[in-house]
Amino acid sequence: MKIYLYFFLFLFFNCQSQVVSSNAVSQRKEIQFEDKYHYPFTLTPKDFLLINSQQKMDDVFKLIHKNNKGNRFSPVPVIVENETYLIIKPPLKNSNDVLIEKISLDKNILYVKITEFDNPDFNKSSRISPNILLKLTGNITFKKITLKY
Secondary structure: OHHHHHHHHHHHHHHHHHHHHHHHHHOEEEEEEEEEEOOOOOOOOOEEEEOOHHHHHHHHHHHHHHHOOOOOOOOOOOOOOOEEEEEEOOOOOOOOOEEEEEEEEEOOOOOEEEEEEOOOOOOOOOOOOEEEEEEEEEOOOOOEEEEEE
């Protein structure tokens, strides 16, 4: 009888340890986002640019308006509470553009899940990394971005 008791206790503690470890793995907070636009020219020399002031947003859109051809200018977004704007430059591998699938935050690292695709609006042979303007829901602060293909 004691053997059965020890066996069931062993199973119980073993299952509890698996529950704790699976909760530790899923600490990433998923971030809601909106993919605003993909620009085929450089907006920042860095891998990413966090836009947290209206002055920064205005400076970015001065560059966008300068590089856009045509008569119409895209409207400048207004920085409001509970929104964070971000420009990322994911490197291209086998296509001319990327699609953002998922964004999550864990310990000051922003994880961005990316899928490649061929954008018909860009030149097929274009190897310039697109500058992607994203609007994140919430006041997001982070120190590093990790891109996952």
